Amino acid sequence: MPVKIYKRGDIWHFRGTVAGRRLRGSTGTGDKAIAQRIAAEREAEAWKGHLDGPSAVLTFAQAAALYTQAGKGDHRTLRMMDFWKTTLVKNITEGQVRQAAVTLYPSHKAATRNREVIAPTQAIINHAASLGKCSPLTVARFKVAKVEKIPVTWEWVQAFMRHAPPHLGALACFMFLTGARISEALAVRWEDVDFTARKAKIRQTKLYGEERFAHLPAPLLVAMANCKRDRDTVFRYVERDSVRKSWDSAVKRAKIAPLSPHACRHGFATAMLHAGVDPVTVAKRGGWKNVQHVFATYGHAMEDETITDRIVSNTAFLPQRNYGKA
Incomplete structure (x- = not known):
């Protein structure tokens, strides 16, 4: 059945069959001539995809839609969709992607x-590739100078809490003691918190809809209990940018190192590792998917030169046996 147009209200729509595949949709116009052209283009596109393969007609916008439908989209997906728009995925090269990064930033x-x-x-294109829609794409990253991440400590958090409003101090405490990203912490609602079970549900923003439950140590329970419940969200702020001004002011009042909110997550991982918790458990409790990333990024060396004493701290000293001849 060839693709034909028909009118529904003031707008022309199209429907038909190409190579056994049904096509239907709106042309978005009330002009019949334009509608006929749009329908003809959709039919030609369908035939091209059938004869030359899906990669011949797959646009970046369509690939991004597939990515979003799989539950993997975020604000960057929309930004990239707006940039590449209807560019055919097969025409996007490594060099073009790197140039786009320079152009946008x-x-x-x-x-x-x-x-x-x-x-x-790359993630959007390679997801489409995994569905057989196009070829995968590899893009070399720009070289990043390695900068050691400075984590907060529990002492830092306590000083911060003494000079911050209750909800802001509780936010810092929550991120440090659960490893939550700031976006995850700001999304926590009162209905996600179980004070009796000492747990809070965290929606993991970088793991595409996955959730984890975080234990709430006693100091965190107290801090959260002191927060007003006049909003649905526990920590009141709408987004991370609205936190920064109040955060910096509290840091200044406390006269502590000017560390960012994300340094609390660093502090969680570092403190856990220094407490002897294995990287696999740290990754699970803090919501990291890659255990190696935890070890490589947060495994800060301890400065205490006497740390080697711990090797024998719980072992009874045994006198050296004399292996020489009598």
Whole structure:
């Protein structure tokens, strides 16, 4: 059945069959001539995809839609969709992706270009490739200078809490004692918190809809209990950008190192590792998917030179046996 147009209200729609596949949709116009052209283009596109393979007609916008339907989309997906639009995926090269990163973030560091452009663009295309829609794409990342992440400590958090409003202090405490990202912490609602069981549900923003339950140590329970319940969310702030001004003011009042909210997550991992917790458990409790990332990123060396005493601290001293001849 060839593709034909028909009118529904003031708008022309199309329907038909191409190579056994049904096509139907709206042309979005009330102009019959334009509607006929749009329908003809959809029919030609369908035939091209059938004869030359799906990669011949797959646009980046369509690939991004597939990615989002799989539950993997975020704000970067929309940004990349807006940039690439109807560009055919098969025409997007490694060089074009790297240039897009420079174009969109001309004065930003390599890490930002990698995170905001290269990673999402490659992820969207490679997801479509996994569905047989196109070929996979590999894009070399911009070289990032390794900078040691400075984590907060429990002492830092306590000082911060003494000089911050209750909900802001509780936010810092929550991130440090659960390993939550700030976006995850700000999404926690009162209905997610079980004070009796000492648990809170955390929706993991980087693991595509997965959830985990975090234990709430006693100091955190107290801090959260002191927060007002006049909003659905526990920590009141709508988004991370609205936190930063109040955060910096509290840091200044406390006269402590000017560390960011994300340093609390670093502090969680570092403190857990230094407490002797294995990286696998740290990754599970903090919501990291890659255990190796935990070890490589947060395994800060301890400065205490006497740390080797711990090797024998719980072992009774045994006198050395004399192996020489009598």
